[in-house]
């Protein structure tokens with residue numbers, strides 16, 4: 001097997017050989033929800049999938065950039081550790097979560113995945129590989145990579161912070177009938193000793209907090225990786241115990257709740273699919289096939305109704321979370337909604353392409369479905385309403401899905417000036433696309 005350094009050199013050469021062409025990564029899986037150009041030249045990075053070292057004393061995990069969180073967590077768990085923030089879908093890679101934006105129920109304590117990074121090797125568009133840290137001469141790139149989506153370079157190796165785990169997680173589900181009370185309780189929980197905090201809005205008046213605590217012992221453990229469905233358990237029981245691994249992947253089996261669109265919540269279909277296929281990777285494959293053949297699109301056209309896919313994650317400062325939720329329930333109406341608090345600690349540094357206020361608790365709202373209405377609307381109508389509301393309320397939207405921002409507004413929100421300076425320094429020949437070209441729908 002080639003060493004990391006040898007593979008790095010091969011990849012750099014492959015990039016140079018494709019100079020002048022539009023590039024995109026070739027990986028086994030992807031969690032991107034916008035269609036990508038089929039003309040792009042593929043850069044095969046699949047071999048950058050090794051966990052390199054884990055130090056149980058310092059809790060530093062060194063890994064290559066295309067390692068999936070499933071592999072990363074499994075390796076770390078064997079040492080009694082986990083990455084400080086583990087996104088909920090098994091196939092998300094560490095490079096994708098840092099270059100894009102990730103989040104999980106430990107983010108109220110440790111921030112978003114990019115805030116847990118200590119060092120990175122980055123392949124630039126020039127073919128050069130540089131190492132950046134929060135303190136070296138490439139610190140501008142270190143902080144600029146979060147939310148850069150491969151427009152400044154590709155992350156090949158990282159050192160990240162790990163945290164110690166116990167074998168089980170005790171989960172408590174707390175019901176609230178009022179949204180202000182719900183967000184007050186989220187805030188309270190984030191100041192307590194819980195290890196994990198997230199929640200679900202099922203309907204107006206049906207708000208649930210999901211609180212997790214590590215524990216050494218469990219009277220029983222539940223299994224949501226086959227016939228039982230995690231999100232349904234939240235309403236049905238007030239307490240639960242999961243092994244730490246099952247807790248990390250509690251949302252993956254049913255892609256939160258989106259498996260219902262593929263009828264995978266039917267017990268017979270679950271048995272036919274089997275435990276191994278009940279996961280986000282299977283659903284992604286079906287979704288991409290559907291996107292290629294246009295099945296849902298055609299059925300939508302036949303129904304003569306407006307149908308708009310609204311798959312987004314947005315972060316709103318806590319004080320404006322009730323206002324966002326009320327707007328969302330009134331104007332968009334998708335449910336359930338996933339809720340996850342995240343705190344950006346300014347002492348770790350500032351990430352100009354995904355700016356968040358220092359020491360402010362943000363609430364992430366995740367919603368993944370389609371809106372159907374009788375009146376027809378221009379394409380992107382509901383997504384654009386959400387973008388405007390998020391900006392009005394001082395929030396910020398992740399860019400893994402479709403976006404409709406006008407260019408000037410986009411650059412004002414996502415660090416335009418810094419992006420230009422970083423491009424001038426690290427990709428002067430513009431070998432890689434810019435963030436607007438990559439993330440926003442061409443009008």
Ligand SMILES: Cc1cc2nc3c(=O)[nH]c(=O)nc-3n(C[C@H](O)[C@H](O)[C@H](O)COP(=O)(O)OP(=O)(O)OC[C@H]3O[C@@H](n4cnc5c(N)ncnc54)[C@H](O)[C@@H]3O)c2cc1C
Pocket residue numbers: 025027029030031032033065066086087088089091092093094095096097099100101102103104148149150151153154155156311368400401
């Ligand atoms: C339905 C849905 C639900 C989601 N839920 C969650 C969630 O619960 N928690 C969460 O944390 N996140 C979630 N995400 C967001 C997800 O973390 C990001 O989309 C992330 O970028 C996906 O990583 P990936 O490894 O699949 O990357 P890909 O989909 O392969 O790539 C995404 C983008 O990142 C760039 N990229 C990938 N690898 C690298 C690298 N090594 N260096 C630089 N750039 C790179 C690519 O160029 C591309 O532009 C969700 C996304 C979707 C679509």
